[in-house]
Amino acid sequence: MVLAGGESRQNATMTYENIKLATPTAPRVFTGRDNLVTEGVEMLCKKGQAHLAILGAGGMGKTSLALHVMEHADVRKKFQEKRYFLPCEVLPDAPSLIQGLLQILKISISEGKDGYEILESYLQSSQEPILLVLDNFETPWYSSENQKAIQNLIEKIHDQGKVSIILTMRGGKAVGDIEWDKLGGKSGLPPLTLRAAREAFLSISPATKESEELDALLNELDCMPLAVFLMAQLSKRLPLEVLIKNWAKSKTDMLRNENQDSRLTSMNTSIDLSLNMLASQESGSIRILPLLAYLPNGVPFWTLNLPQLSPDIGNDLEMTILAMIDSGLIYEESTSLRMLSPIREYVQTKYPVTQHHLDQISSFYVQLLQNLPQSKLEAQDILEVHTANISTIFTETAPQQGHLEAIYCFSKFTKFYPQTLPILEKALTQEWNGEQQEHINIRFLKARIMQWMGYHKQAILEIQKIETTVGDAKSRRRYLPNEAQDGWKTEAEILAKCDKEMGVIYYRQSEYSQAVEKFTDAKTQFENIGNELGVADCLHKLGEIHCIQSQYSQAVEKLTDARTQFDKIGDHRGATQCLQRLGDLHSMKNEYSQAVEKLTNARTLFEKIGDQLGAAQCLGSLGHIHYMRGEYPQAIEKLTDAKIQFEKIGDQLGAAQCLRSLGDVHYMQGEYPRAMEKLTNAKIQFEKIGHQLGAAQCLRSLGDVHYMQGEYPRAMEKLTDARSQFEKIGDQLGAAQCLTRLGNIHYDQGEYPQAMEKFTDARTQFEKIGNQLWAACCLQSLGDTHYMQCEYPEAIEKLTNAKNLFEKIGNQNRAAECLESLDYIQLKLSMSPTL
Known part of the structure; x- marks a missing residue:
């Protein structure tokens, strides 16, 4: 249909049939553009005359949007039958445009008059409003040798008082000096949202199921409408996993509708x-x-x-x-x-x-990372918009020695850990000036990021690889001269660091006995080589573990020793962190006045040494104390201030933790909708930064909210999902706590056998990880469950054991609860001896 060849364009004949055969119908599947349709309809119907431009890349659905606006009931009512669609892709210049307009307007050319004169006369004399949709106007605009004629024609049509225009065109700029109302914004029609793209895909291919894999594929396509449409057409014939594999291999070559090669099918x-x-x-x-x-x-x-x-x-x-x-x-x-x-x-x-391009890109990003501002928040804001580029250039090209420092700079930002891991993996394939030592440094960094993200098993493998590297080096060194052996005098320190890092990983998984063993071994090794900082770090971690296990006297001893050691070597930050932990310990013992004193002092010291992160953490802990004391307004104030501080310094993890705590405060006040909102947002933030533990904790809290509202099926669903996530990342404490909550739900519904099973399994897990407090809580719940089933001897046994355990760990309130239950059972037995 495109006029070309030796035939003169002015003399060529464009028939009504040609135009209609090139005119598409409004697509049945049309999602994510309702607001734009409404906006376009309002512009056309509220004004006497409107001129709309729908701009953007090819394949963005410009034609579809124009057709849906044109066919809207309100537009039909205003323009009646005077709505005309002209496919300009078959009209390469001004004369053919005129001819096409005459055809769709069904105007014949009188003898002695030319097409332009007749078109002008018709438009000027019209008493009814006319809507012209000029689709794919880039064809005549860019292919015409006389672009000025095209501009004059469109401006002449624009000047006719009864004519409204919808112009669709590739790019970001419409033609002429006309004040076009752009649908979709300055940059043209945007891609679909993920939700709209998913809806469109599933409408075309209803057999496909919603999944993370589908969403990932749609994101790979940037939710571009034509790409989504063509991929959905393929999914009617091929499974999703095949499409994903083929996209990775073939990319856009696969996005075509069978053997057709038009702009709408390829x-x-x-x-x-x-x-x-x-x-x-x-x-x-x-x-x-x-x-x-x-x-x-x-x-x-x-x-x-x-x-x-x-x-x-x-x-x-x-x-x-x-x-x-x-x-x-x-x-x-x-x-x-x-x-x-x-x-x-x-x-x-x-x-x-080209390699020249790659060198330019890598040079730019090395300089960007090396010249970041000192403020971590400012630096993070600068890098935020470059992260995918940085990941691409440092993973798809071979990093050079000069790039290594830039990579280390990038790895300082926890928010970018998901992008950092593949960069470090690539760096491990390269040879560096530091030889094996540089590889060891990279592996340590990789292991720390992995354990932070919850990839504990993979982190352990990295540490084991370091140990193997050192072991191999030892074997080789036995055959070297003494002077060559001196270069490996840091072996003991590396192995001590391995034990310390393994201790951290076990600690994160709530495997406290293994963690204590590793930290103790590392401490001994650090002492042997005279590394006082390493000794202090291990003491600090051992103190934290004693805190969690309710071994308060040992915790105080270790944290005090660690603080003394940090002070001795001049590490003010480490000493202040110990003071902070001692404050947290008082909070756990319900000694709130001492806790507030220590945390307030720690906060002041952190501020004095410029540690904004530590100061914000203390503020968050003070908020938690208010929460534990039932002082909810003060808790909200402190946690909100802490969240602002975390956001200010760019610590997304701390901000998300405050948001989760705020959700817990609303939960305790019975403000369940606000709790749901905060916890859901916190979960999204944790997932965004790759912190699986935080996301699982939010799921658990959301389950609690559903439970308190009597929404037992939804609570079960959330808690079961949370338990699976805790188990996946190796957090046995979190998984066992979910089991306890699931037991509570069964108990409340009178499902006592299921409740017994959950409480028993949870108790076993708590005892395994050495958490006496939660083990005692399970014993108490088991006693209550036996009582509800009239199994009084078993109830007395469990409640007595629970009371003794609570007393042992210093939790007098829970011990009193058990004693009250025991007294009630004894009273009931004395009143009914037959029981």
Whole structure:
């Protein structure tokens, strides 16, 4: 249908049939654009005359949106039968545009008059409002040799008082000097939200099930409508796992509807149209296109950073970028240049990035990481918009010696740990100047990140690899001269660090006996080599474990010794952390006045040495004390202030923990909707930064909220999921606590055998990890369950044992509860001897 060849465009005939055959219908599956449809309809119906521009990349659903606006009931009511759709992709210049308009308006040309004159006369004389939808207007605009004629025509139509226009066009700029109302914002039509993309995919392929894998695939497609549509069509014939595998291998080559190669049925064909448009307007852009396609984040603050990323672009950089935006290949989002994922993937195959580009990109990011501001929050904000680019350049290229310091800088930000791990994995494949020692440093760092993210088994494997490396070195060293052996005098220190890190991993998994063993061994080794800092660190950790196990006297002894050791070597931060832990210990013993005193002092000392993180943690602990004392307004105030402090310094983990604690405060006040909101948001934040433990704790608290509202099935679901997550990351304490809560739900519903099973299993787990407090609570619950089943001897036995255990660990309140229950049973037995 496109007019070409030797035939004159002016003399060619565009028939009504040609136009109608090129006109699509409004698609049945249309999601995520309701607000834009409403906006467009209101503009058309509330004004006497409206001119709408729907802009953006090819495949963004511009035509679909225009058709749905055009077919809306309110638009039909206003324009009646005078709604006309013109597919401009078959109209390459102004004369053919005129001819196409005459055809859809069903106007014949009188003898002696030309088409323009008749069209102008018709539009001027119309007494009824007319709506013209000019679809894919980039074809005549960019292919015409006389662009001015196109502009004059559209502006003349615009000036007709009864005519409203909907213009769809690739790129970010509409034609002419007309004040267009843009649907979708400055940068054009945005991609679909994940929810809308999922809904569209499942509408096309209803046999596919919702899953994390589907969402991941849709995100890989950047939720681009055409890509989603074509992938969904394929999913009717191929399983999702095959599509995911093929996307990783074939990318956009697979996004086509059978053997058709039109802009609506082939992703590559659609992108090629934009590439051809760009090549005809700005051939020099090909030099920068590979670089932009390589960067998943695009170029943040592009006017500042792009000249540094590619200093050899030339002086006409801005004009080149504007031409690329006009082609629809890239778009401007805030101050960043971005390219949608399917476009990126195709451009990379057609115009692959060169080694020169890669060197420029890596040099830019090395300098960026080495010159970050001292404020961690400011530095994090700068890096936030570059993280995918940093991950890509340091994992897909071979890191060089000069990159290592930059990688270490990036690894200081907990928020970016998920992106840091693959970078460190890549770094372990390289040879460094420090040889094995550098690999050991990288593995230690990798293990710490893994245990922070809850990957405890993988972290243990990393530590074991370090131990193997040192062991192999020892074997080789026996055959070396004495002077060569001296280079490995740090072996003992490395092995001590391995034991300490293993202790931390066991501690995070609530495996306290193994943790104590490792910390004790590490402490002994540090003492043998004279590493006083290592000794103090181990004492500190041993003190924390004693706290958790309710062994308060041993905890005080270890933490006091650690604080003395830190003071001795001048480590003020370590000493203050011990004071902070002593404050937490008083809080656990319900000695709140002493706890407040120590935490307040610790907070002051942290502020004095400039440790904002430690100060914020103390503030959060003070908020927790208010919570434990039932002083909820003060708790909310302190926790909110702590959350603000954490956010200010960029500690997303601390902020999420405060949000979770705020949810718990609302829960205790019976404000369940607010508790749900806070806990749900906290869970999202924990998941965002990869902190699986925090997310599992939020799930557990959400289960508690459902339980308190009598929503037992939902509570069971949340607590079961939480238990699975705790078990997955190796947190036996959290898993056992979920078991206890599940037992409570069975108990409340009178399901006593199931409750007994849960309480018994939980008690076994608590005893295994040495948590006497929770083990005693399970004994108490077992006693109550026996009582409810009239099993009085068993109830007396369990409650007596629970009372004794509570007294042993100093929890007089719970001991009194057990004694009260025992007295009640004895009274009941004395009144009814037959029992």
